[in-house]
Amino acid sequence: MIQVGIIGVGTVGESVAQILEANRDIISARAGKEIVVKKGVVRNLSRARDVDIPLTDNVDEVLDDPEIDIVVELMGGVEEPYRVVRKALQNGKAVVTANKALLAYHRYELQETAGELPFEFEASVAGGIPIIKALREGLSANHIESIKGIINGTANYILTKMMNEGVDFEPVLKEAQELGYAEADPTFDIGGFDAAHKLLILASIAYGIDAKPEEIMIEGIEQITQADIGFAKEFGYTIKLLGIAKKVGEFVELRVHPALVPQSQMIAKVDGVMNGISVIGDKVGETMYYGPGAGGDATASAVISDIIAIARGGKASPMLGFKRPLESGLKLLGRESIVSKYYLRLEVADRPGVLAKVSQVMGEQNISIETMLQKPGQEGSASLLLATHACEERAMQEALKALFELESVKERPMMIRMEA
Amino acid sequence: MIQVGIIGVGTVGESVAQILEANRDIISARAGKEIVVKKGVVRNLSRARDVDIPLTDNVDEVLDDPEIDIVVELMGGVEEPYRVVRKALQNGKAVVTANKALLAYHRYELQETAGELPFEFEASVAGGIPIIKALREGLSANHIESIKGIINGTANYILTKMMNEGVDFEPVLKEAQELGYAEADPTFDIGGFDAAHKLLILASIAYGIDAKPEEIMIEGIEQITQADIGFAKEFGYTIKLLGIAKKVGEFVELRVHPALVPQSQMIAKVDGVMNGISVIGDKVGETMYYGPGAGGDATASAVISDIIAIARGGKASPMLGFKRPLESGLKLLGRESIVSKYYLRLEVADRPGVLAKVSQVMGEQNISIETMLQKPGQEGSASLLLATHACEERAMQEALKALFELESVKERPMMIRMEA
Ligand SMILES: NC(=O)c1ccc[n+]([C@@H]2O[C@H](COP(=O)([O-])OP(=O)(O)OC[C@H]3O[C@@H](n4cnc5c(N)ncnc54)[C@H](OP(=O)(O)O)[C@@H]3O)[C@@H](O)[C@H]2O)c1
Ligand SMILES: NC(=O)c1ccc[n+]([C@@H]2O[C@H](COP(=O)([O-])OP(=O)(O)OC[C@H]3O[C@@H](n4cnc5c(N)ncnc54)[C@H](OP(=O)(O)O)[C@@H]3O)[C@@H](O)[C@H]2O)c1
Numbered sequence: 001m002i003q004v005g006i007i008g009v010g011t012v013g014e015s016v017a018q019i020l021e022a023n024r025d026i027i028s029a030r031a032g033k034e035i036v037v038k039k040g041v042v043r044n045l046s047r048a049r050d051v052d053i054p055l056t057d058n059v060d061e062v063l064d065d066p067e068i069d070i071v072v073e074l075m076g077g078v079e080e081p082y083r084v085v086r087k088a089l090q091n092g093k094a095v096v097t098a099n100k101a102l103l104a105y106h107r108y109e110l111q112e113t114a115g116e117l118p119f120e121f122e123a124s125v126a127g128g129i130p131i132i133k134a135l136r137e138g139l140s141a142n143h144i145e146s147i148k149g150i151i152n153g154t155a156n157y158i159l160t161k162m163m164n165e166g167v168d169f170e171p172v173l174k175e176a177q178e179l180g181y182a183e184a185d186p187t188f189d190i191g192g193f194d195a196a197h198k199l200l201i202l203a204s205i206a207y208g209i210d211a212k213p214e215e216i217m218i219e220g221i222e223q224i225t226q227a228d229i230g231f232a233k234e235f236g237y238t239i240k241l242l243g244i245a246k247k248v249g250e251f252v253e254l255r256v257h258p259a260l261v262p263q264s265q266m267i268a269k270v271d272g273v274m275n276g277i278s279v280i281g282d283k284v285g286e287t288m289y290y291g292p293g294a295g296g297d298a299t300a301s302a303v304i305s306d307i308i309a310i311a312r313g314g315k316a317s318p319m320l321g322f323k324r325p326l327e328s329g330l331k332l333l334g335r336e337s338i339v340s341k342y343y344l345r346l347e348v349a350d351r352p353g354v355l356a357k358v359s360q361v362m363g364e365q366n367i368s369i370e371t372m373l374q375k376p377g378q379e380g381s382a383s384l385l386l387a388t389h390a391c392e393e394r395a396m397q398e399a400l401k402a403l404f405e406l407e408s409v410k411e412r413p414m415m416i417r418m419e420a
Numbered sequence: 421m422i423q424v425g426i427i428g429v430g431t432v433g434e435s436v437a438q439i440l441e442a443n444r445d446i447i448s449a450r451a452g453k454e455i456v457v458k459k460g461v462v463r464n465l466s467r468a469r470d471v472d473i474p475l476t477d478n479v480d481e482v483l484d485d486p487e488i489d490i491v492v493e494l495m496g497g498v499e500e501p502y503r504v505v506r507k508a509l510q511n512g513k514a515v516v517t518a519n520k521a522l523l524a525y526h527r528y529e530l531q532e533t534a535g536e537l538p539f540e541f542e543a544s545v546a547g548g549i550p551i552i553k554a555l556r557e558g559l560s561a562n563h564i565e566s567i568k569g570i571i572n573g574t575a576n577y578i579l580t581k582m583m584n585e586g587v588d589f590e591p592v593l594k595e596a597q598e599l600g601y602a603e604a605d606p607t608f609d610i611g612g613f614d615a616a617h618k619l620l621i622l623a624s625i626a627y628g629i630d631a632k633p634e635e636i637m638i639e640g641i642e643q644i645t646q647a648d649i650g651f652a653k654e655f656g657y658t659i660k661l662l663g664i665a666k667k668v669g670e671f672v673e674l675r676v677h678p679a680l681v682p683q684s685q686m687i688a689k690v691d692g693v694m695n696g697i698s699v700i701g702d703k704v705g706e707t708m709y710y711g712p713g714a715g716g717d718a719t720a721s722a723v724i725s726d727i728i729a730i731a732r733g734g735k736a737s738p739m740l741g742f743k744r745p746l747e748s749g750l751k752l753l754g755r756e757s758i759v760s761k762y763y764l765r766l767e768v769a770d771r772p773g774v775l776a777k778v779s780q781v782m783g784e785q786n787i788s789i790e791t792m793l794q795k796p797g798q799e800g801s802a803s804l805l806l807a808t809h810a811c812e813e814r815a816m817q818e819a820l821k822a823l824f825e826l827e828s829v830k831e832r833p834m835m836i837r838m839e840a
Contacts, residue, residue, distance in 0.1 A: 130558025138550025141724035291707030304561035
């Protein structure tokens with residue numbers, strides 16, 4: 001028998017307790033022993049919960065209980081769970097968490113504290129998809145060349161609706177909020193921050209890179225319009241919010257932003273609230289993992305898979321780069337040096353000479369244009385849609401500044417990166 | 421240090437030796453120790469190999485070497501590798517194999533012989549995709565409701581070409597043979613037998629069911645024509661060779677056959693030589709795994725992931741149902757009792773009364789028709805395309821017999837099962 005304490009019995013915690021009960025047969029068969037929830041911790045003891053486990057509002061009743069083997073942290077937040085998880089590890093308990101925000105900031109310190117103790121977090125990225133086990137164990141023979149993930153269901157739901165139904169961003173967001181797919185304050189999801197947390201976790205597993213959210217490129221989907229979606233469709237692309245980790249020589253680039261993805265790619269076919277992660281390994285080539293990125297039961301499925309692995313006595317390989325610098329000590333590539341192709345939309349005055357001016361600005365930054373398309377806009381104006389060849393972010397940012405300074409360019413230019 | 425013997429240094433074996441060398445840094449970091457190939461076994465010692473390991477043509481030099489910890493079986497076949505693997509296990513060695521034919525027949529005996537010794541076979545299904553780890557570990561909290569897999573790249577390549585380019589079966593097969601995607605004798609791939617071997621392995625992991633290939637429904641793709649593909653396209657389907665394992669009450673149904681799959685499903689989007697497996701767990705819902713199903717390096721990636729797991733001292737959960745009857749002792753559902761929807765194509769004489777006759781036959785078997793479509797055929801004949809509601813295989817087989825006996829039905833009716 002192995003005893004578990006669940007800190008946080010909310011959406012996910014409740015599902016964990018319920019599934020451990022409902023699927024007891026198969027779970028204990030796979031774990032090789034009974035898994036028993038000894039106690040759950042909540043803030044508000046007076047609220048009814050749909051679980052049959054003893055509850056407390058005192059976290060120390062779990063942390064200091066010598067009979068509890070595994071602490072499952074499902075409370076959310078960053079600093080409070082950091083203290084809780086640290087204390088659990090210091091008290092010699094294995095820890096399982098689904099908390100991507102915690103891991104985005106404290107994964108290396110906690111891994112250090114854990115030492116040889118299991119410290120598992122399959123549920124922290126892409127909910128029910130076993131992507132961390134795939135990266136860590138399934139692809140363990142490979143150097144990872146790149147990871148591209150649709151790892152925020154809310155953003156993907158909104159973009160899918162915008163693509164399929166021709167609706168604008170604002171009404172779709174409102175609908176997503178009404179359906180419970182988006183929070184009242186949706187910044188975290190649509191601004192790319194949640195995806196960035198998850199990307200950092202994946203990048204740690206693959207590259208052992210210890211970056212913080214503040215250090216990487218994060219852009220959201222708020223600016224995307226039907227004009228951009230029209231261009232995407234016309235040229236065989238779809239628009240997805242991607243988290244990208246890529247090895248470039250001695251560097252790793254990490255970025256979250258909306259991207260034009262060719263419709264033929266598997267990842268382009270991941271629609272609605274679903275998540276999907278494409279991983280390219282140097283030996284295996286591309287593999288892709290698809291499934292529900294959130295929801296109580298789906299997330300609990302991943303939490304319990306970690307509990308079972310611990311119960312079986314398995315040792316996970318820690319994040320790369322932890323203790324043992326690996327991949328010859330990869331460094332974070334500066335934002336400015338990231339190379340990409342770009343799509344631009346310029347709202348310009350519809351008069352002669354504009355095209356020449358735009359081309360000149362691009363030329364000054366050594367950016368060559370691959371496709372250019374002019375569409376009539378409102379009275380006296382036009383939309384200039386263009387796709388560039390690959391260039392550095394630095395050059396593109398200079399070009400965007402110079403373009404916006406052109407007299408004939410009426411709004412801040414729209415830019416979306418393009419994935420090959 | 422852990423020492424490995426590779427029995428069979430062909431396509432996959434060569435890649436295993438090469439990758440262990442090329443990715444030594446990351447592999448030993450993840451394994452926690454050096455992995456050294458002490459010896460490889462081949463039949464023909466005089467043929468040059470592109471690997472730098474000592475070779476022998478005497479398998480006992482590996483099996484009886486007390487320094488070898490892991491035997492990697494990559495020789496192919498069934499009875500010869502069975503003896504080899506059994507002896508390796510009896511000599512106390514861990515075993516890794518990619519041999520699906522061996523496992524289709526002997527997986528339970530070998531698991532028994534293995535006892536507590538690691539006996540791993542990630543590479544045996546879907547090459548580089550870590551589907552076995554996903555089922556065993558990633559989804560370990562779930563009862564598996566169904567598995568649907570595109571697990572034969574050759575068949576999928578042919579069907580994709582037929583769908584996309586309007587070409588008939590024979591010329592596409594010939595092309596696939598010229599490109600090396602299909603063997604000179606392609607029966608094994610296009611007849612569904614290879615997919616059946618893999619399906620049995622997946623079903624053992626998920627359900628602990630000990631069926632043999634001869635006991636399950638296996639149909640190939642040889643009969644599919646452009647007429648069927650036309651119907652599929654018209655009604656929003658694609659045609660895929662699927663391996664299906666599904667829990668139905670106390671039973672498991674196992675079947676391999678071409679199927680009409682709605683284009684909206686993720687698995688319908690798996691094209692060309694790629695593999696994809698959709699798994700539905702009772703708690704997580706649908707997850708899908710995509711990647712290369714064959715090829716030396718992709719397959720070796722999976723073989724090495726097993727070697728690394730063994731080196732780390734991990735214990736895999738054995739197949740369900742092994743030793744400990746699970747899922748309340750699931751039994752194999754008889755072919756006759758499998759329930760499905762069906763598509764039929766009848767080449768009929770184009771004269772009054774035919775439709776009535778066909779409807780009558782279906783009615784006698786209590787099969788109701790969902791869609792019916794008549795297309796003009798060659799002089800005096802017509803194609804009758806119809807989709808049924810769900811019924812038992814037994815009823816459908818009776819109906820097919822009766823239909824073929826109708827005077828106005830000119831050829832053996834074509835039938836393809838439909839997946840919802
Ligand atoms: N929901 C998902 O689909 C999903 C998916 C992936 C990952 N996650 C992650 O899983 C974690 C939990 O998410 P959730 O959706 O389950 O959150 P939730 O529904 O808000 O539940 C949080 C639980 O933690 C308890 N709690 C919060 N602060 C506490 C404190 N200081 N002391 C004791 N108990 C405390 C709450 O108690 P009260 O009930 O008394 O307020 C509640 O039971 C988060 O890190 C989240 O990012 C969630
Ligand atoms: N190729 C793939 O993409 C792939 C994918 C998934 C799984 N698999 C499985 O992996 C296994 C190996 O496939 P493969 O494509 O690598 O086969 P292969 O290229 O034919 O190689 C077989 C190797 O085994 C050796 N061998 C055969 N019989 C032997 C015996 N009795 N004693 C000693 N050595 C013997 C052969 O020696 P010689 O070289 O001297 O003839 C050869 O080196 C098979 O079970 C296959 O189903 C293959």
